[in-house]
Amino acid sequence: MLSRESVLQYVASLRTAPAEYRMTANVDGSLFTACFAFLLRYLLGDDYAPEERAALQALLLESQNPEDGLWYRRGKSATRYTLHDEAHISQQLTTMALSVLAALGVMPRYPLRFLSRWDTADKLQDYLDSLPWDVNPWNSGNRALFVGSFLAYDGYILHNEASRAVLEAWFDWHDAHARPTSGFWGEGHTADWFVGMGGAAHQYLIYHYANRQPPYLERAVDQTLRMQYDDGRCWPVIGGGSCYELDAMEILLLGYKMLDYRRSDIEAACCRMIPVVLNSRNADGGFCWAKRRWFDMPDLLRGLFITGDPRTMFWALRVQANAHLLRSEETRATAWASAPHPVTESSLYDTWFRLLTLAEIAEVIADERLPDIPWRSVPAPNWGFFRR
Numbered sequence: 001m002l003s004r005e006s007v008l009q010y011v012a013s014l015r016t017a018p019a020e021y022r023m024t025a026n027v028d029g030s031l032f033t034a035c036f037a038f039l040l041r042y043l044l045g046d047d048y049a050p051e052e053r054a055a056l057q058a059l060l061l062e063s064q065n066p067e068d069g070l071w072y073r074r075g076k077s078a079t080r081y082t083l084h085d086e087a088h089i090s091q092q093l094t095t096m097a098l099s100v101l102a103a104l105g106v107m108p109r110y111p112l113r114f115l116s117r118w119d120t121a122d123k124l125q126d127y128l129d130s131l132p133w134d135v136n137p138w139n140s141g142n143r144a145l146f147v148g149s150f151l152a153y154d155g156y157i158l159h160n161e162a163s164r165a166v167l168e169a170w171f172d173w174h175d176a177h178a179r180p181t182s183g184f185w186g187e188g189h190t191a192d193w194f195v196g197m198g199g200a201a202h203q204y205l206i207y208h209y210a211n212r213q214p215p216y217l218e219r220a221v222d223q224t225l226r227m228q229y230d231d232g233r234c235w236p237v238i239g240g241g242s243c244y245e246l247d248a249m250e251i252l253l254l255g256y257k258m259l260d261y262r263r264s265d266i267e268a269a270c271c272r273m274i275p276v277v278l279n280s281r282n283a284d285g286g287f288c289w290a291k292r293r294w295f296d297m298p299d300l301l302r303g304l305f306i307t308g309d310p311r312t313m314f315w316a317l318r319v320q321a322n323a324h325l326l327r328s329e330e331t332r333a334t335a336w337a338s339a340p341h342p343v344t345e346s347s348l349y350d351t352w353f354r355l356l357t358l359a360e361i362a363e364v365i366a367d368e369r370l371p372d373i374p375w376r377s378v379p380a381p382n383w384g385f386f387r388r
Contacts, residue, residue: 002281002371004044007351010285011037014348019048019056023337024347025284030073031063032336033348035096039384040352042103043359045374053104060097061109069112071097079335084139089335091146095382098153102380112154118147119162121169128173137186141199144174144185145382148206152381156209167210174203175215183220194235194244197224201247204254209381211388213258221255224248225265232272239290240276241343242353246383249273249360253386256364270361274369277354277361286346287354289332353383360386 014022014029014037021037022029038056041048048056063071071093072086079089094114101108118124127147131140148170155164177185184196185203200220207214214220224234227248233240234248249270256266280287331340334349341347359375361367363386378384 002278004046004371004373006285007044007355008041008046010346010351011040011348013284017055018052019059021348023334023349024341024345026345027341027347028338029348030075030077030336030338031059031071032073032093032096034059035093035100036336036348036352038100038103039096039378040348040355042376042378043352043355043384045376056100057104057106060101061106064097064109066110068114069108069110070094070114073335075338077335078333078337078340084335088139088143088146091150092142092335095146095149098149099378099380099382099384102153102157103378107158112150112158115150115154115163118151118166121166121172124151124166124169125173128170128177133185133191134187136195137184137188137191137199138195139199141185141202144170144199145202145205148203149381152206152209157380167206170206171210171212174207178215180216181219182223183214183216183218184223192223194227197227197234197251198243198247201250204250205383205385206381208250208254209385214254217255217259218261220251221259221262221266224251224255225262225269228269228272230272232269232274232276234273237290237292239280239292241290242280242287242350242357245273245276246353246357246360249357253360253363267365270364271367273357273361274367277357278369280350280354282344282346284346286348287351288346289343289350291344356384356386363387 014025016022016029019034020029021033023033034056038048065072070090072090073093098108118127124147128144131143133140148167151163151167151170154160155167174185179185179191182192182196184191184200186196186199190196204214228234233245235241235244252266252269255261256263279291280289282288330342332343333340336349358370362370362375377387
């Protein structure tokens with residue numbers, strides 16, 4: 001049975017110094033993993049001791065760049081994705097650092113001067129237009145989240161009315177560009193399916209934080225429910241992945257909160273999702289990206305007919321083949337640590353995201369398989385926020 005104590009013991013095993021943590025037992029950490037550890041422990045209701053809290057606060061404040069207010073990674077990471085350039089990585093790290101500071105009740109040391117690149121509605125909308133929505137709606141959704149998170153943080157937490165006004169332009173752009181077919185964002189046939197869902201979940205975080213209903217939310221619920229496999233996963237590859245189930249859950253949770261629509265179907269989807277999350281737990285108390293197995297005939301048929309679009313069916317089968325035949329998903333390389341690690345190995349990030357998925361499921365259903373944990377929502381516009 002999953003327990004809070006076993007997870008906290010796993011997290012403690014990764015600590016290398018006050019407030020600093022490894023990504024896995026065998027891979028060094030970074031400023032990212034210092035944030036992941038705090039956000040995971042915060043989710044579990046585990047407060048830092050004064051010494052560790054002071055160390056984390058100092059680490060974050062001293063790491064902020066005084067010239068632009070951003071946080072930058074140190075050293076080389078294992079990332080292999082060309083779309084995750086240095087701008088992407090520093091913006092992602094900055095959203096994490098600001099989330100931790102918000103939970104600590106601490107203001108950043110320096111002003112967020114980088115916001116000047118989006119300080120008018122025209123600049124913001126030009127930036128959103130420039131993102132590669134036709135190439136990768138998922139990556140574009142990440143980048144849109146970063147900007148929305150900065151504006152919401154500056155507007156709601158630092159009480160900057162100018163940023164709140166530009167945040168309205170962020171919502172206006174997204175309201176105008178959502179796809180009527182799915183409620184997601186992007187261009188091309190994949191934008192209505194798994195890639196589009198992954199991107200849209202990121203923008204949904206900002207809608208969620210602002211307590212604002214996304215456009216075409218009913219269609220987004222329909223599409224997300226349609227993409228869940230019978231075994232509960234929300235990605236074509238067996239075992240799913242830490243991001244994929246949480247992405248789907250973010251959309252379903254918002255639909256459940258804001259609509260009187262397909263509530264029993266959302267509850268059933270949550271019930272099916274629990275085993276996928278729990279199956280990714282390891283004996284060390286942590287969680288991994290996913291446990292893989294060879295797909296069988298039902299998996300193949302589901303992959304063929306889940307979308308009804310031949311192009312997307314081919315894409316789903318290619319993803320399956322890459323993972324199981326070419327074995328391209330044996331390891332995961334990220335911008336958050338110094339080296340790749342096996343997808344079946346417990347990691348700090350995967351443990352946080354898998355447990356966050358359970359926390360969001362617990363907002364919808366009560367189930368004896370869910371751990372008895374007093375989940376705590378982070379008070380910031382980013383992953384970790386799920387309840388006011």
